[in-house]
Amino acid sequence: VLIAQEVTREHVLGKNAVVIDVLRATSTIGTALKNGCTAVFPVVSPEEAFEKAGTFDKGSCILGGERGGIKVPGFDTGNSPLEYSSDAVTGRSLVMTTTNGTLAINNSSAAKHLFLASLLNASAVAKALLKLPEDVMLVCSGTEGIFTIEDAYCAGMIAHILKTEGKAQLTDMAEACRIIYEMYLGRPLDLLYLATHGQKLNRIGFADDVVYCSQTDLLDVVPVYENGRITKL
Numbered sequence: 332v333l334i335a336q337e338v339t340r341e342h343v344l345g346k347n348a349v350v351i352d353v354l355r356a357t358s359t360i361g362t363a364l365k366n367g368c369t370a371v372f373p374v375v376s377p378e379e380a381f382e383k384a385g386t387f388d389k390g391s392c393i394l395g396g397e398r399g400g401i402k403v404p405g406f407d408t409g410n411s412p413l414e415y416s417s418d419a420v421t422g423r424s425l426v427m428t429t430t431n432g433t434l435a436i437n438n439s440s441a442a443k444h445l446f447l448a449s450l451l452n453a454s455a456v457a458k459a460l461l462k463l464p465e466d467v468m469l470v471c472s473g474t475e476g477i478f479t480i481e482d483a484y485c486a487g488m489i490a491h492i493l494k495t496e497g498k499a500q501l502t503d504m505a506e507a508c509r510i511i512y513e514m515y516l517g518r519p520l521d522l523l524y525l526a527t528h529g530q531k532l533n534r535i536g537f538a539d540d541v542v543y544c545s546q547t548d549l550l551d552v553v554p555v556y557e558n559g560r561i562t563k564l
């Protein structure tokens with residue numbers, strides 16, 4: 332699936348799903364979990380986020396996320412992975428809402444296993460998928476209902492591993508993503524600079540995030556969603 336808004340229960344039922352939002356939601360969630368965040372609670376709207384955060388003891392939860400790429404007024408943090416350092420997140424929960432990423436996660440919640448991937452952890456997620464027998468649905472979040480090439484590249488990387496190591500049969504769409512991956516193999520930052528959302532993040536002051544999110548296999552963490560919360564596998 333190429334955009335968050337398109338995912339239905341039928342797409343993922345009985346399958347394992349992988350939600351991908353390279354810029355930046357799944358990069359940020361993976362980073363927060365790697366750095367000691369206990370669990371991430373992805374919600375769809377800022378209103379829901381305030382409500383959910385209110386159920387935690389004071390200080391035990393961070394309220395994070397963005398609209399238009401910018402921190403939501405009243406939130407503790409935005410959607411920059413660089414904000415989620417060990418000092419900031421260790422031992423705390425994170426309630427998060429983003430424009431596309433947390434929507435894709437919630438729309439995919441009926442999957443048998445639901446993992447989150449970015450370039451930072453694509454190989455770790457592929458390795459986890461190879462151990463499971465079910466078919467896989469790769470869910471690219473896109474941005475505001477529009478296809479994004481960086482998510483397709485990441486889906487292509489996972490598809491490539493599943494094909495070469497697991498002998499998986501790819502749909503034409505997964506094969507198309509794999510071809511994008513092969514064309515930009517070894518130079519993901521060039522692709523992120525080509526991407527509309529990469530250019531937007533550069534424009535609005537998040538150039539460092541684009542560079543950070545381009546790092547392939549920096550993290551060995553596999554975020555898994557179950558019953559409204561994301562933890563490490």
Ligand code: MLT
Nearest residue numbers: 354355356429430431432
């Ligand atoms: C999203 O979920 O829409 C993105 O992660 C947007 C962003 O770059 O903050």
